[in-house]
Amino acid sequence: MASINRHMSGFLSVIFLLVTFSLAESRLYEDFKTFEQHVYDKKTRCEIHKLDKVSWSESGEKGYAMNCSDLRLNNTPKSYPPLNKTRPHLSPPLRLLNLSHNTFKTIKNNSFVNVRNMNSSDVMWLYLNFCNISFIDSNAFVNLSSLINLNLTGNNLVNLNSFGPGVFKPLISLGNINFYGNNFTTFEGLGTELKFLKNLSGLFIDLCENCTFGEGFETLTNLKNLSLSSFTDNSCNSPFIYNDTFENVSMIERLNVGNCNVRKIEPGAFSPLKNLMHLDISYNEDLEFDGMNTALFGLQYSTTLKILNVKRIHSLYGLGVMLTKDNMENLKTLLVLEELYMDMNKIEIFQESVLYPENTFPKSLSFFALSGNRLSISNYTLRLKNVTSVKILDISRQHLDYDPFLFEHVGHRNALPAVHDSHNLDQTFHCNCSAIGVICLPNNITSIKWRKSFLWLEIEKMHNNLPFMLICGATSLVQLDLSFNLITRWNGHILGLDNLNDLDLSENLCGEADPDFFKSFPKLRILNISGNSLGNAFTEQKASLLFQNLSKLNVLDMSCNKLKVVPDKMFEDISNITHLYVSGNLLTQWNSSLEKHRCLQMLDLADNKISRLEKETLTYLDSLTNESCYTNITVNLTNNPLDCACPNLYLLKWIRKSNIFVRVNSDCSINAQKYAIRNRTELDAIIDLLENDVCKVIDKPWITWMTSVVSVVCTGIITISACFLVHKHRWKLRYLYYSRHRRHVVEGYDRIFQYDAFVSYAQVRSGFLKRVVVPMLEETHGLVTWVYDKNSLPGISTAENITHAINNSKKCVLLVNREFLADSWCEYETNMALVESIIARRDMIIVVMMEPIPMLELPNYLQRLLLSVRSLEYPEHGQDENTFWMNLADEINT
Ligand SMILES: *[C@@H]1O[C@H](CO)[C@@H](O)[C@H](O)[C@H]1NC(C)=O
Ligand SMILES: *[C@@H]1O[C@H](CO)[C@@H](O)[C@H](O)[C@H]1NC(C)=O
Ligand SMILES: *[C@@H]1O[C@H](CO)[C@@H](O)[C@H](O)[C@H]1NC(C)=O
Ligand SMILES: *[C@@H]1O[C@H](CO)[C@@H](O)[C@H](O)[C@H]1NC(C)=O
Ligand SMILES: *[C@@H]1O[C@H](CO)[C@@H](O)[C@H](O)[C@H]1NC(C)=O
Ligand SMILES: *[C@@H]1O[C@H](CO)[C@@H](O)[C@H](O)[C@H]1NC(C)=O
Ligand SMILES: *[C@@H]1O[C@H](CO)[C@@H](O)[C@H](O)[C@H]1NC(C)=O
Ligand SMILES: *[C@@H]1O[C@H](CO)[C@@H](O)[C@H](O)[C@H]1NC(C)=O
Ligand SMILES: *[C@@H]1O[C@H](CO)[C@@H](O)[C@H](O)[C@H]1NC(C)=O
Numbered sequence: 001m002a003s004i005n006r007h008m009s010g011f012l013s014v015i016f017l018l019v020t021f022s023l024a025e026s027r028l029y030e031d032f033k034t035f036e037q038h039v040y041d042k043k044t045r046c047e048i049h050k051l052d053k054v055s056w057s058e059s060g061e062k063g064y065a066m067n068c069s070d071l072r073l074n075n076t077p078k079s080y081p082p083l084n085k086t087r088p089h090l091s092p093p094l095r096l097l098n099l100s101h102n103t104f105k106t107i108k109n110n111s112f113v114n115v116r117n118m119n120s121s122d123v124m125w126l127y128l129n130f131c132n133i134s135f136i137d138s139n140a141f142v143n144l145s146s147l148i149n150l151n152l153t154g155n156n157l158v159n160l161n162s163f164g165p166g167v168f169k170p171l172i173s174l175g176n177i178n179f180y181g182n183n184f185t186t187f188e189g190l191g192t193e194l195k196f197l198k199n200l201s202g203l204f205i206d207l208c209e210n211c212t213f214g215e216g217f218e219t220l221t222n223l224k225n226l227s228l229s230s231f232t233d234n235s236c237n238s239p240f241i242y243n244d245t246f247e248n249v250s251m252i253e254r255l256n257v258g259n260c261n262v263r264k265i266e267p268g269a270f271s272p273l274k275n276l277m278h279l280d281i282s283y284n285e286d287l288e289f290d291g292m293n294t295a296l297f298g299l300q301y302s303t304t305l306k307i308l309n310v311k312r313i314h315s316l317y318g319l320g321v322m323l324t325k326d327n328m329e330n331l332k333t334l335l336v337l338e339e340l341y342m343d344m345n346k347i348e349i350f351q352e353s354v355l356y357p358e359n360t361f362p363k364s365l366s367f368f369a370l371s372g373n374r375l376s377i378s379n380y381t382l383r384l385k386n387v388t389s390v391k392i393l394d395i396s397r398q399h400l401d402y403d404p405f406l407f408e409h410v411g412h413r414n415a416l417p418a419v420h421d422s423h424n425l426d427q428t429f430h431c432n433c434s435a436i437g438v439i440c441l442p443n444n445i446t447s448i449k450w451r452k453s454f455l456w457l458e459i460e461k462m463h464n465n466l467p468f469m470l471i472c473g474a475t476s477l478v479q480l481d482l483s484f485n486l487i488t489r490w491n492g493h494i495l496g497l498d499n500l501n502d503l504d505l506s507e508n509l510c511g512e513a514d515p516d517f518f519k520s521f522p523k524l525r526i527l528n529i530s531g532n533s534l535g536n537a538f539t540e541q542k543a544s545l546l547f548q549n550l551s552k553l554n555v556l557d558m559s560c561n562k563l564k565v566v567p568d569k570m571f572e573d574i575s576n577i578t579h580l581y582v583s584g585n586l587l588t589q590w591n592s593s594l595e596k597h598r599c600l601q602m603l604d605l606a607d608n609k610i611s612r613l614e615k616e617t618l619t620y621l622d623s624l625t626n627e628s629c630y631t632n633i634t635v636n637l638t639n640n641p642l643d644c645a646c647p648n649l650y651l652l653k654w655i656r657k658s659n660i661f662v663r664v665n666s667d668c669s670i671n672a673q674k675y676a677i678r679n680r681t682e683l684d685a686i687i688d689l690l691e692n693d694v695c696k697v698i699d700k701p702w703i704t705w706m707t708s709v710v711s712v713v714c715t716g717i718i719t720i721s722a723c724f725l726v727h728k729h730r731w732k733l734r735y736l737y738y739s740r741h742r743r744h745v746v747e748g749y750d751r752i753f754q755y756d757a758f759v760s761y762a763q764v765r766s767g768f769l770k771r772v773v774v775p776m777l778e779e780t781h782g783l784v785t786w787v788y789d790k791n792s793l794p795g796i797s798t799a800e801n802i803t804h805a806i807n808n809s810k811k812c813v814l815l816v817n818r819e820f821l822a823d824s825w826c827e828y829e830t831n832m833a834l835v836e837s838i839i840a841r842r843d844m845i846i847v848v849m850m851e852p853i854p855m856l857e858l859p860n861y862l863q864r865l866l867l868s869v870r871s872l873e874y875p876e877h878g879q880d881e882n883t884f885w886m887n888l889a890d891e892i893n894t
Pocket of ligand 7: 349
């Protein structure tokens, strides 16, 4: 015992010594820092830059920028580096001075007077953001007579006392002043200071609680843009907006009070704003549609308001929302409203009367965004039809994205009316047509975005040549975006889209396509069918008919479709094509005949397995340069295993000499050695090597090659057949093996689990798990999780640990990211969970997509899984994270 104690104390003293050393070292470091500071103060390390594009054009295409940010300066520099003669492209005057992220605390008098190497009256942009400034002296800005932008974001300015009197007088040209992220507690008197800024057109300042724009502001006659919230931080906080808040700023044209925690806007608050053209009250989640209506009271019959943004003015929690007639009382009176953003408000339905002719949306409305709501198809398509003026409609992400609907069970997808409902539909839609499914659109609509809505539809071929669906009122529709849905079969005919120009059906997991379907769009110019699985759909006979009615097509994107071959006659009828994208497929050769296609500009074959282009193809491409429609032609061969064997030398030489721009960025091997072809020089070197060396030597006899290939193939086949049976049932076998003694026999709802959730994640992300996931689920939401690093028992194999844990967990949460896909244990866990959910009939898998990964990049087992289980998406925006964790905890608990 004693000896242990002695060891212990020895050990402790070593630690003590170490600590002392490190303390000493850190003191040394402090000294070093003050030394450094000194050097900085004497000779600032400011850097000279080009102006950015906007500033460049605004300052008459001359001048340069000085960047002194983040140099720990305590005072504004009295001397700046001279313009370096070795950089002739920079010319005076100095226009932009960036002094941000320093520690000035106060801006003293004459800070910009008598400064070496800078003419203060030239400076147009001055950045003083995040400089700890709490006071600006009266004469601080003397000489800055050309300044148009002053950025004071993120300082400690709190009220009138933060400024010396008359501080803004010298800034006679100032157009924009930015006070975001300060801590103003009142605007009292601010107007009397700012009133000297006769040219001020933009004021950026967080709206503080109970603050009003008082006297002095009325003299700012040029003020057009009043922006009271920056969206990037949450520093704007103003639960109430009163009748007198904007009394003195009646001249403004643009008002932003988004993301300000606004709960109530008094009915008269906006009435002084007779010139208002653009109003943003989005992201005030307690405002709701009722509050919106009250707020708009002051703008009734406005003849100026053109843009209204009321995105996400409902909280994320709670029930779906019905947009009622009463909500629309004031909105409908707006006489010139053109754009309305109502996204992410959980709207489930419109009250029927909302769209009665007498209370409908303003007649001038042409852009209507409703994305991220919960609209379900039958009811809103019907009602929207009466908003006749709408030209562009965005109804993407219904039930989706970074709002709660995102977290909905995938199984509750919107389904278009099924075929056998045809009778019903005729009644519901008051439509006198005999098609199978009918959808009526507003008459003047030109563009619809309906992406990412899990729209689930199989377009089938009907007997009697009936169209599968009839879209009425779509005569003006030219653009339709249905990407990222689940429209998995394109077989039937659709009537009513005759004028469609641009159709996007990418990422729909479609595996079937019939010529009948494409007949529906005779005027199509742009067709995007990338990211589907059409590899097997393009059979030889079908393919040649597929595009026969699309003679006007200019752009065709079939990339990422698992195409192994492109049938020869596929493009015969679309000879007007200019851009053809076939990248990301499995093509081993390209010999589709494109003879008649005289205006081709882009042939994208990147990311295939093409080793060579035939001589005919090259001749064809060369011949295009004589056409009248010839403009630069690009052929993209990036990431193809180009063959550098002697028979292919002609291709390499052609690439070098042709007028066609060929992008090559790949490796090719010569005598088992890899050579990169990325640029002209490398290409030259390879051609040289082939011409002068390799191709002069006679090739090895082919028999040697053949025998070795044959023997490898035979061994392979035997092994594969032997493994096949075991492989096919591998998951079940492993499951049965590892779970042999472990399973509880209790089934059904009463089963009590040891853990709430088994969390599967890529090993490389275990830091995130430890830091975020486990604390969130365990501490914040009181769940018990099983995590490999934390819970695995020693002495048992990983496989057994996992199987046991899955058996004893209520839910299995898969945190899917790209690393997850690459981690073989993750695949193991997923499959074990699948087997468990099937064998024990438990609905236990929850998939969390940690990053957006296109469906096609997911392995098959995950694609299938995603179609049948709960899935959530990890939010892109930090502010939605809490909601996400709450939803995940809910999912685990249900
Ligand atoms: C001018 O700039 C070059 C490189 O940017 C630098 O090496 C040189 O020291 C500078 N000369 C002066 C006088 O600052
Ligand atoms: C002010 O600075 C902030 C932070 O660097 C920046 O985000 C903002 O765009 C600037 N505003 C203006 C008007 O220059
Ligand atoms: C802003 O002021 C309030 C009260 O006046 C204070 O509680 C808060 O810490 C201040 N915020 C900052 C960033 O200084
Ligand atoms: C703002 O006004 C409301 C009601 O008049 C009052 O309850 C609240 O305390 C005030 N807030 C501040 C910071 O003065
Ligand atoms: C605000 O203005 C509205 C409409 O002019 C009026 O009905 C209301 O009484 C006013 N509120 C207050 C507190 O004065
Ligand atoms: C739509 O408008 C038409 C014609 O103005 C009208 O007859 C019909 O009742 C309206 N439908 C709805 C649901 O309000
Ligand atoms: C949709 O409309 C039909 C008929 O107008 C109505 O019976 C049904 O309740 C509506 N659905 C929802 C979810 O409101
Ligand atoms: C919409 O189309 C109708 C004809 O269907 C036309 O009378 C009306 O003027 C159009 N409205 C707008 C705003 O273009
Ligand atoms: C082909 O395209 C050109 C220009 O884009 C156009 O003038 C011509 O009419 C088109 N031909 C057909 C058959 O659509």
